[in-house]
Amino acid sequence: MLSEEVKTAYDNFYTNSDVEWRMLGAKYKAKNIVDVCAAIKPKTVLEVGAGDGSILHFLNDWNFAPELYALEIAESGVDLIKKRNLSLLKEVQSFDGYKIPYADDSFDLIILAHVLEHVEHERILIRELKRVAKYIVVEVPKDYRYGVDNRMKHFLDYGHINMYTPTSLRFLLQSEGLEIMEDKVSMTATETVKFNEFVNKRAPKSFMRNLKIELEYNIKKTLGGLLGRKKQEQFANAYTVLTKKSDQNLHIF
Numbered sequence: 001m002l003s004e005e006v007k008t009a010y011d012n013f014y015t016n017s018d019v020e021w022r023m024l025g026a027k028y029k030a031k032n033i034v035d036v037c038a039a040i041k042p043k044t045v046l047e048v049g050a051g052d053g054s055i056l057h058f059l060n061d062w063n064f065a066p067e068l069y070a071l072e073i074a075e076s077g078v079d080l081i082k083k084r085n086l087s088l089l090k091e092v093q094s095f096d097g098y099k100i101p102y103a104d105d106s107f108d109l110i111i112l113a114h115v116l117e118h119v120e121h122e123r124i125l126i127r128e129l130k131r132v133a134k135y136i137v138v139e140v141p142k143d144y145r146y147g148v149d150n151r152m153k154h155f156l157d158y159g160h161i162n163m164y165t166p167t168s169l170r171f172l173l174q175s176e177g178l179e180i181m182e183d184k185v186s187m188t189a190t191e192t193v194k195f196n197e198f199v200n201k202r203a204p205k206s207f208m209r210n211l212k213i214e215l216e217y218n219i220k221k222t223l224g225g226l227l228g229r230k231k232q233e234q235f236a237n238a239y240t241v242l243t244k245k246s247d248q249n250l251h252i253f
Helices: 004-011 019-036 054-061 075-083 122-132 148-157 166-175 190-200 207-227 229-235
Strands: 044-048 067-072 089-094 107-113 133-141 178-186 238-245
Touching: 019 054, 019 107, 019 133, 019 178, 019 190, 019 238, 044 054, 044 122, 054 067, 067 075, 075 089, 107 122, 122 133, 122 166, 133 166, 166 178, 166 238, 178 229, 190 207, 207 229
Parallel strands: 044 067, 044 107, 067 089, 107 133
Antiparallel strands: 133 238, 178 238
């Protein structure tokens, strides 16, 4: 169960005013989810750790599934999701971070987007997701870089207590009896980088800074295309993977 300290810390997480920033990020997270789920047609979809509902906003607009559901630990997030009045959203509830208040196999698909890096007992949560849905789509930021331990305070300030590479996340999911169906590595879009630079950080706009952001993105994209998957994973800022229950029960305990 989620500790009271963590629960309290997240309760007011969505009361600040960075709505535009979250919506911008959510648009690309939602697109990644749609991309990796192209081969399945889920009817019932639950987002676990739905935040302020910004990903659900896009999935609702794009008619991703006829029925959407949401769970969130932060009361401020639950309130914001309700205020969106999403036409396809059937129910939103708060939960304790681990125990999902639905019966076995209640959903076709569970979405866990930018949540796992915050979770203290990740395998406990993964087993609960697996209990409730046939398919699970997970997206995590690719925070890991060489020397990242020297920036620990930066990541802990965001609540990121776990770090993944595509390889380590696949290992975790497969070792819990999940089969990889589709996956995608992605770099942060230039419009998101520019918003962070010029709005969040209040850096002065300039032609050269704009050009540098565009060039860096396009060079990495080109090199990844030429040098293959290993280089694409190295440059990636996020990793999205669709899994389904495997016939093999591999959990380690």
